[in-house]
Amino acid sequence: xxxxxxxxSETMHYILLALREPLHGYAVMQKIEEISNxxxxxxxxxLYGAIExxxxxxxxxxxxxxxxRKVYMITEEGSAILKMEQNRLLHILSLxxxxxxxxxx
Amino acid sequence: MKKLKMFFDIEKEEQWLNxxxxxxxxxxxxxxxxxxxxxxxxxxxxxxxxYQDYLSxxxxxxxxxxxxxxxxxYINGPWLGGIRYWQKEExxxxxxxxxxxxxxxxxxxxxxxxxxxxxxxxxxxxxxYKDSGLYLAEGLWNMGGSLFWKAFLFETPFALxxxxxxLMVVFFGxxxxxxxxxxxxxxx
Numbered sequence: 001x002x003x004x005x006x007x008x009s010e011t012m013h014y015i016l017l018a019l020r021e022p023l024h025g026y027a028v029m030q031k032i033e034e035i036s037n038x039x040x041x042x043x044x045x046x047l048y049g050a051i052e053x054x055x056x057x058x059x060x061x062x063x064x065x066x067x068x069r070k071v072y073m074i075t076e077e078g079s080a081i082l083k084m085e086q087n088r089l090l091h092i093l094s095l096x097x098x099x100x101x102x103x104x105x
Numbered sequence: 106m107k108k109l110k111m112f113f114d115i116e117k118e119e120q121w122l123n124x125x126x127x128x129x130x131x132x133x134x135x136x137x138x139x140x141x142x143x144x145x146x147x148x149x150x151x152x153x154x155x156y157q158d159y160l161s162x163x164x165x166x167x168x169x170x171x172x173x174x175x176x177x178x179y180i181n182g183p184w185l186g187g188i189r190y191w192q193k194e195e196x197x198x199x200x201x202x203x204x205x206x207x208x209x210x211x212x213x214x215x216x217x218x219x220x221x222x223x224x225x226x227x228x229x230x231x232x233x234y235k236d237s238g239l240y241l242a243e244g245l246w247n248m249g250g251s252l253f254w255k256a257f258l259f260e261t262p263f264a265l266x267x268x269x270x271x272l273m274v275v276f277f278g279x280x281x282x283x284x285x286x287x288x289x290x291x292x293x
Contacts, residue, residue: 010204011203011207041198044177045155045207045211046201046203048167051171068166069170070170
């Protein structure tokens with residue numbers, strides 16, 4: 001069966017993308033606001049729950065502290081998930097273009 | 106200003122608290138006996154309730170840290186149960202959940218909370234009522250006439266007190282049902 005977090009929700013997707021560099025929680029929210037052109041602004045409880053969840057599944061991990069804040073980063077497993085999601089989305093995009101080939105995906 | 110109030114429903118509690126804040130108050134303390142302390146302010150505040158099971162010291166630090174970064178301040182809540190009270194000055198981000206997934210997870214936690222309390226009180230009620238009925242007084246039902254009524258009236262407050270656990274089952278049961286309704290609406 002598919003992992004229960006797959007396909008990734010918009011929130012999870014953005015968090016994994018943002019954490020390709022080490023960031024603490026609040027910086028994750030700011031980064032996401034920036035890379036989503038202001039369309040995704042996470043609230044505190046949503047961010048906390050998502051970080052807990054991704055950490056529990058080993059897709060991100062704490063890599064240090066900045067002051068009192070924990071700094072997180074994506075793990076290898078998390079990167080593999082992103083790669084999978086990228087292929088899935090590329091395939092869907094290819095369908096938008098009306099292309100029938102999906103060998104690359 | 107202190108107000109005494111009792112809630113079995115997280116959402117009603119949140120609504121009532123925000124009504125007080127709209128009148129120009131901010132909440133400074135909430136105690137387990139239902140005593141809410143407010144103070145006058147000329148700023149506008151909002152209050153949001155979250156439910157979290159027991160958090161280890163470290164986890165609580167992380168949890169609190171993230172909320173505080175977003176401008177929420179923690180109000181000490183009752184020691185029993187895991188309702189967490191968050192207050193902040195009103196601006197353009199007044200919610201603690203920004204997507205469907207985390208909102209439905211919140212209702213799920215709330216369901217777990219009310220279900221476990223309902224079960225605790227159910228068990229408690231069972232042990233309390235299984236041997237005797239609600240009325241403890243011996244031979245009450247065999248008394249006749251005015252003696253019966255006097256004894257009945259005398260015993261009734263005690264019987265009401267003894268029926269509290271059963272009432273709790275009803276309250277937390279309906280709180281569970283309410284959370285379940287919200288949860289299933291979000292899942293659709």
